[in-house]
Amino acid sequence: MRKVTILTLIASFFIPTFVVANEVNVFNARHYKADGELYSKFTNMTGIKVNLINGKSGALEKRIISEGADSSADLYITADAGRCGAMDAKGTLQNGLTSAAIKAAVPKSFRTSKWVGIAKRARIIYYSPERVTGAELSGMTYEGLADPKWKGRLVIRKSSNIYNKSLVASLIKNNGKAATAAWAEGVVANMARTPTGNDRAQIMAVAAGEADIAVANTYYLALMLSGKKGPEQQAAAKKVKAFFPNQNDRGTHMNVSCAALVKGAPNKANAIKLVEFLLTPESQEHFTNNTFEFPMIDGVSPSPLVVNNLGLDFKQDMKTKLASYGKNQAAAVEVMTAAGWK
Ligand SMILES: [Fe+2]
Structure with a gap:
């Protein structure tokens, strides 16, 4: 009787009293x-x-x-x-x-x-094919967004947006902080309006003629074209074209x-x-x-909506480490704020 009790005690010691949830x-x-x-x-x-x-x-x-x-x-x-x-x-x-x-x-x-x-996803340029010529876009880069030829023609969302923070962080990684600070001033000078709205709102602004070029992520155009965001956004998406920057150097900014x-x-x-x-x-x-x-x-x-309307045949930036987006985030916010990027 006592033997059994000891064995039971020893056994119970080794059997977990609860089962860890999977x-x-x-x-x-x-x-x-x-x-x-x-x-x-x-x-x-x-x-x-x-x-x-x-x-x-x-x-x-x-x-x-x-x-x-x-x-x-x-x-x-x-x-x-x-x-x-x-x-x-x-x-x-x-x-x-x-x-x-x-x-x-x-x-x-x-x-x-x-x-x-x-x-x-890629963060790219959308443009109005009615108001932007192929020659104007030829060889276009993110750096080129600061070119005075775009004065009053560019829309991009606020500096507090994480996609912009990462884009600017990647520019700091590639071009340095001083050059990116000067670039941010040029971008702000080119803005057609004070930044407002999400990525889709930037595409809508180009479609409505408020601006000629916009910066927004790739999947938003396909989402708008899919009709999931309603007929107004679907129609707007059809009025813009996608352009992948930096094809002649490091490739388009990826996230x-x-x-x-x-x-x-x-x-x-x-x-x-x-x-x-x-x-x-x-x-x-x-x-x-x-x-x-x-x-x-x-x-x-990718989805056929992406393949047919954005294309696949573009050079992605595979060199810039995405870890640099977090590392340069504070510096990115600093240069955008200093430039008056709302
Ligand atoms: Fe998004």
């Missing part, structure tokens, strides 16, 4: 409904439950920072490498996104050991939606598995067809 917690700032379907597929395949915590990037970042080492977040998924880079600078991320599958899928300049690109591994992630292994899943051809096709982003991996085609 899950992964994703703090998600991407505002695409279709992403949810992708996470369901992952759960069906692996049995790993995805707890999706949706929110605005600022709110999610605050929560991750305040939870610190006790973070409930495993992955932070957001649009823009500048956001992932800034979170890294704040010490909220950890190493671990270095598996062979991730390294094989994502080119070096589009990842670090703490965050990786999961879908690409990503990124997945970052949070420090203190309670389900680190599952988080890595989920990132690997997001980089499979199946997931990549899901992204390109629903969000009109460019695939992160080779061998997957």
Whole structure:
């Protein structure tokens, strides 16, 4: 009788009294409904439950920072490498996104050991083919946006916008801070109006004749053309053309939606598995067809709306490390603010 009791005691000591849940917690700032379907597929395949915590990037970042080492977040998924880079600078991320599958899928300049690109986008120039000639655009670069020939003809959103912060950070990386400060002054002098509205509003302004050129991300034109944003935006999108800058030098400025591994992630292994899943051809096709982003991996085609209206045949900047967007973010804000960029 006593023997049994001791054995039972020993056995109970080694049997865990609770079972760790097979899950992964994703703090998600991407505002695409279709992403949810992708996470369901992952759960069906692996049995790993995805707890999706949706929110605005600022709110999610605050929560991750305040939870610190006790973070409930495993992955932070957001649009823009500048956001992932800034979170890294704040010490909220950890190493671990270095598996062979991730390294094989994502080119070096589009990842670090703490965050990786999961879908690409380019920030490009849209123009009115009625008011902008081919000769004017020939050899056009981001640097050329400061050329006085564009005086009163350019629209671009506010300096507080993360896409602009990253674009300007990339210019600082390539041309230095002093040159970029002078450039920002030229850009402000060329603005057709005080910056207002989102990327689609810039395209709308060119369509309405308020400006001749606009800076906006690639997927917005396809989104407008798809009709998902209504007939007015669809009609406006048809009135502009896309131009990919810096084709004769480093290539067009690229950015990503990124997945970052949070420090203190309670389900680190599952988080890595989920990132690997997001980089499979199946997931990549899901992204390109629903969000009109460019695939992160080779061998997957963008949406036909992107291929037919923006084209594929452009040189991407594969050299400028996207980690520089976070590193140069403060300097980018400084030069834009000094130039009076609202
Ligand atoms: Fe966006």
